[in-house]
Structures are given as C-alpha cells and as structure tokens.
Amino acid sequence: MGFIIKLLLTGLAAVLASYILPGVHIDSFLTALILALVLALLNTFVKPILVILTIPVTIVTLGxxxxxxxxxxxxxxxxxxxxxxxxxxxxxxxxxxxMAIISAILDFIF
Structure with a gap:
C-alpha cells in the first residue's frame, strides 16, 4: 500500500512541478502516474548502473x-x-x- 501512495504523491509532485516550470508539459494526471511509475523503474534499474559507471566524475564534482x-x-x-x-x-x-522538493514536502505532510 505504501508504494501506491508514493506513486500518487510522486504523480502529484510531477503535476505541480509542471505548473511551476514553463518547459515541462504533462497531458493529464494519468500521464503523471505513468511518469511516476516509469521514473521508479528507471531509478531502480538504470540509475545504479549510471552511478557506478560515473563514480570518478561524481567524486571529483563532490556528488x-x-x-x-x-x-x-x-x-x-x-x-x-x-x-x-x-x-x-x-x-x-x-x-x-x-520535483524532489515538492515530493519531500508532500511526504512530510502525508
């Protein structure tokens, strides 16, 4: 149940961030939920590989x-x-x- 709530909050954060930034467009809240799911999958499978491959650059730039x-x-x-x-x-x-700031605020509220 916690994963579904986290997806809903991330979708809401994405919609709010798209209202704040002029260069981002999300068609509907369903698209935002799909975005939250895709970002969760990419952060689970792709991001660790990229982090491992770029450890030297990450260390030099202090993260x-x-x-x-x-x-x-x-x-x-x-x-x-x-x-x-x-x-x-x-x-x-x-x-x-x-989106990270809005998501942190929403996590704190809920």
Whole structure:
C-alpha cells in the first residue's frame, strides 16, 4: 500500500512541478502516474548502473554529477512517455530539483 501512495504523491509532485516550470508539459494526471511509475523503474534499474559507471566524475564534482544523472533519467522518461514533454537538459535538471522538493514536502505532510 505504501508504494501506491508514493506513486500518487510522486504523480502529484510531477503535476505541480509542471505548473511551476514553463518547459515541462504533462497531458493529464494519468500521464503523471505513468511518469511516476516509469521514473521508479528507471531509478531502480538504470540509475545504479549510471552511478557506478560515473563514480570518478561524481567524486571529483563532490556528488553534483548525480543531478546530471537525474536529469538524464528524466530525459529518458520524456523519450519513453508520449504525454510528457521536457524542452531541454536544463529544464530536466530544474524539473528534477523542483520535483524532489515538492515530493519531500508532500511526504512530510502525508
């Protein structure tokens, strides 16, 4: 049950972040739920591989390269989902940061 609530909160965070950022477009809340599921799967399977492959760069940048990896995951989700559009890399980077902040606030509230 906790996973479903987390998906709903992540979908809500994605919709709110798309309202805040002008370069992000989500067609509907169903698309946001699909986005939350795809991001969960990509973060489970693809992100650890990217983190392991980029350990030296992550160490040199004191962990800031993880934001780049997060933006790449969001751009990959943009490629996979039809109703989700991100205009570019910087927008994906900002979307990841804003979505993480909104998701943390929603987790704190609920």
């Amino acid at each position: 800031l390269f993880l934001l780049v990896i997060n933006a790449l995951i969001i751009l990959l989700a943009d490629y996979l989902i039809a109703g989700f559009d991100v205009s570019g890399f910087i927008t994906a980077l900002l979307f990841g940061i804003v």
